[in-house]
Amino acid sequence: MSHSAEPRPMTAKRSGPLTGTAQVPGDKSISHRALILGAMSVGETRITGLLEGQDVLDTAKAMAAFGAQVERTGPGEWVVNGVGVGGFSEPEGVIDCGNSGTGVRLIMGAMATTPITATFAGDASLSRRPMARVTDPLAEFGASITTREGGRLPITIQGAADPVPLRYRTPVASAQIKSAILLAGLNAPGDTVVIEAEPTRDHSERMLAGFGATITTETTDEGHVITLTGRPELRAQPVAVPRDPSSAAFPVAAALIVPGSEIRVPGVSRNPTRDGLYVTLLEMGADIRFENQREEGGEPVADLVVRHGPLKGVSVPAERAASMIDEFPILSVIAAFAEGATVMNGVAELRVKESDRIDAMARGLEANGVRVEETRDSMTVHGAGSVPGGAVAVTHLDHRIAMSFMVLGLAADAPVSVDDGSPIATSFPDFLPLMQGLGGDLG
Ligand SMILES: O=C(O)C1=C[C@@H](OP(=O)(O)O)[C@@H](O)[C@H](O)C1
Numbered sequence: 001m002s003h004s005a006e007p008r009p010m011t012a013k014r015s016g017p018l019t020g021t022a023q024v025p026g027d028k029s030i031s032h033r034a035l036i037l038g039a040m041s042v043g044e045t046r047i048t049g050l051l052e053g054q055d056v057l058d059t060a061k062a063m064a065a066f067g068a069q070v071e072r073t074g075p076g077e078w079v080v081n082g083v084g085v086g087g088f089s090e091p092e093g094v095i096d097c098g099n100s101g102t103g104v105r106l107i108m109g110a111m112a113t114t115p116i117t118a119t120f121a122g123d124a125s126l127s128r129r130p131m132a133r134v135t136d137p138l139a140e141f142g143a144s145i146t147t148r149e150g151g152r153l154p155i156t157i158q159g160a161a162d163p164v165p166l167r168y169r170t171p172v173a174s175a176q177i178k179s180a181i182l183l184a185g186l187n188a189p190g191d192t193v194v195i196e197a198e199p200t201r202d203h204s205e206r207m208l209a210g211f212g213a214t215i216t217t218e219t220t221d222e223g224h225v226i227t228l229t230g231r232p233e234l235r236a237q238p239v240a241v242p243r244d245p246s247s248a249a250f251p252v253a254a255a256l257i258v259p260g261s262e263i264r265v266p267g268v269s270r271n272p273t274r275d276g277l278y279v280t281l282l283e284m285g286a287d288i289r290f291e292n293q294r295e296e297g298g299e300p301v302a303d304l305v306v307r308h309g310p311l312k313g314v315s316v317p318a319e320r321a322a323s324m325i326d327e328f329p330i331l332s333v334i335a336a337f338a339e340g341a342t343v344m345n346g347v348a349e350l351r352v353k354e355s356d357r358i359d360a361m362a363r364g365l366e367a368n369g370v371r372v373e374e375t376r377d378s379m380t381v382h383g384a385g386s387v388p389g390g391a392v393a394v395t396h397l398d399h400r401i402a403m404s405f406m407v408l409g410l411a412a413d414a415p416v417s418v419d420d421g422s423p424i425a426t427s428f429p430d431f432l433p434l435m436q437g438l439g440g441d442l443g
C-alpha cells in the first residue's frame, strides 16, 4: 500500500525512569522471507511471530497476487500455501510494495526467472531509491526489464523463459541484492553464486537451507562466496520469527539514556550478521546483559536486560557497518548522550535508505543542539552527556528517523517533535503503546 496517511506529528518529552518488559515485534527481514519462501514452496508454511507492519503486509499481498494462498489465522500467525519454485502466476494489478526496499527487491528476484510479467511500484520514498543494483543482475538471468529514468520504480519485469544461472560479485554490501539473486537462482538450472566482500545478514541462506535448498557459504580469497543449486523442490516449513534486533534498538536506546531506567527485552535475535549495534554499545560501556541465550527457529536469541549508565564515544569500524546498517540513526541519538565523539565509518549506504539517513539525522540533531560532522560515507556525533532538544525533526517518510527522534525527546532537556510519525507503522506498529508502557511520555 502506498503511503497515503495524513502526516502525524508526534512529540516526546523528558521522562522518568523507564521500567518493565518490552515485547518488540517479529523480525522484519525474516518475516518478508518467510512469506516469500512459503509462497515458493510446496505445501503449507505456518508462520508464528510474523511482523504485522505495513512493509510485511504489502509482501503478503504480493505473494497472494502471484498465486499463493496467504491467510492470517491469529495475531502474528499466518499460513501460506505455496505454488512451488517456478509456479508463480501472472498478477493482475501493479505490485505495490509501499515503503519497503526489502519487499520490492526480493520479490523482483523471486519472479524474474519465471516467464510472467509484473509491474512494481512504491511510495514516494521507495520511488527515489536505486533499483539498478537488483535489476542489472536480474537482466543477466535473462529477464527483460523496463524502469523509470535512473533505474527507479515503477519497474516492469518480463521474467526469463530460459534463465541462465549467474555468478555475481555484489558492488555494495547488501543483503537485498544477495537475496534477490539467490531467489532468482532458485528457478535457474545449475549453480548461482553470489560473492560479497563483507558478509551481510544471512537470513535468506539460513531459511533456504531450512526449506530444503542446497546452499553453501565459504570464505575464500575472493570474499564471502554463497552457492545455491537451482531448481530444488522447496518443502514448506514452520517458521518461528524471532523478535527484531533493529526494533529492539529503540527501547534499548531509551533505557540507556533515560536516567534510572532498567528494562528487559526478551527473545531478541542475536544473529551475528545483525549484532553490530550491540557490540558497539558494549564498547561504549553500556550496561546490557544477554540472558537465556538459546536457539529459536534456526536463529540465536537472548533476553536483553538494559540499564542506564554513563557512555563514552567510540569509533565504529567500516567492516561493522553491514551488521548494524539500520541502527546508525538510533546510535547517533545514543552517541549524543555519551561523553566524546562517536565516529561512524563506511556508512554511505545510509544515503539510499528510506531517506538520506546521514542528512536526516545530522539536520535533526543539529536543530536539537547536537554537533554533528558528516562526509559522504561517515558521520561523527559529538556527545556532551546531555542534549538541549526543543526542535522539530523532519522524517522524510522514514520510520527509523521518526523513532530515533522520539527516543531523543525522552531524555532531552526540552521536548522533541517529528513532523510525521506515521511511517513508524511500516516496521513497529505498536511503538507508541510499547514505549508508553515503559513510562515514556510521547504521543
Ligand atoms: O535484506 C534485508 O532484509 C535488509 C537488508 C538491508 O538493506 P540492504 O541490503 O540494502 O543494505 C537493510 O537495510 C534492510 O532494512 C533489510
Ligand SMILES: C=C(OP(=O)(O)O)C(=O)O
Pocket: 099, 100, 101, 102, 103, 326, 353, 354, 400, 427
Ligand atoms: C532500510 C530499511 O528497510 P527497507 O530497505 O526494507 O525499506 C529499514 O527498515 O531500515
